[in-house]
Amino acid sequence: MIISRVKRTLPRPGHLLTVGLALLCSLLFVLPAKADPAPFDDCPSDTLCLYSGSDGSGDRRDFTESGNAESYDATWDGKTLSAKNNTKLWACVYVGTGYGGLLQTIKPANSDEYSTDSRFAGTISSHKLVPSRAHCFTGYERCPDNRVCTFTEPNGRGTMTVHRPATDTATKNYGNSYGSDVAPVSVWNRTRKHVCFYPEPDFTGTWTDPADGQVYGAYVVLRGDSTTVPAPFAGTFRSHELVNGTSECQ
Template sequence: MTTSRIDLRRGSLITAALALLCSLFFVLPANADPIPFDDCPAGMLCLYSGPDGTGERRDFTEPQNVEAYDATWDGKTLSAKNNTAMWACAYVGAGYGGLLTTVKPGNFAEYTTDPRFTGTLSAHKLVPSRALCFTGYERCPDDRVCTFKEPNGRGAMTVHVPTTDPATQNHGNSYGTEAAPRSAWNRTTKHVCFYPQPTFTGTWDDPASLREFGAYVILRGDSTTIPAPFSGTFRSHELVNGTAECE
């Protein structure tokens, strides 16, 4: 009699336990909320059209630096996951120009609270260190003079293809106000002389020092942010073997 009472109690306890377990399974949601950015593959920079890794997603590998997004994506990024080993640099302006923001390797970013970056991002690049987000000189091809609309090689870039002047035989270019460079890289084997006139002539007056300056020279292989009073005023340049050859 005692034995059957114990068996009965055991059966009741087992039944109660099973009922409790079933009830726990019953109250679990059918689909748990996805973890934000969990869908971003390893080794990719993932850009999303919505916050918290939602909406349309575009993936980029480490070599895929983009100077300007196409019309269907320009200004569309609202969040990002940097699942690479590189720093991600995001830019408001094309050509790595304008305001910029960075994302550490393995981190994510939201662009919904700061109006400077909400619906404004137009370009990105992936680089080994954060400092490289602030320059864009690396775009200049070998054996060319490149001028840039912004300091430090950022913004729209003009690649100058040397021509030969029939009178002087100096390789150079003459260009209009559209160039207006604020930085430049001379990747040629010659020195470059910049001038304020399209005729390879002219001088600059510096009100601060009350001095007059002739050609602005960038030596072979050098890159620089152009200071006042020269910044934004170049209209022509020539390549020379020695700086004494500058007009």
């Protein structure tokens, strides 16, 4: 009778260690990599964050809800390529200073990207935070009380010039130093008198309406009124005075 004997080989401790290390390495290889932070995650709450790179990258400038800026300093002007509005207000960003030129609006808690839009990439020069989107399209609120304010763009936008009351009771001069750089396109008269505008710096001159040929000696903005100036008056004011009644206009 032949008896077959099977020789059993016990695994050596070194072999078990090798297998264990292999399994551990395979587990390490399948662990998920640490995710990069989401864009704009670094923007603090109650803050408008402007970035010099796309998707919230690059340098960051922070502005609080009261931190409206009619212009930026030279180190930031035209640098914004993306933005995060982490406030409860609407954010309005503008290509021009003084809330002028093209504009974009950003809803509360939203972000915006400008790097792929040639109209806004490297051109943003001012911003403000407002309670509703409609406020992005006007800038009259900048005018102080008891002043006549003129603006270089419609609806109180663009460069604003503030005119203070004069002390000359004879001429009632409230301003005659207009130039092409401050030629008014809109006006807010926040005084208690009416204001008469003229096309000449000495409170004289006339306009002729090409539509009907009518001649006008003064353009009047009543006390408390704000308006966008129509043709043929827009951009042509060179002086103005305050009067108690419109019949007093020169």
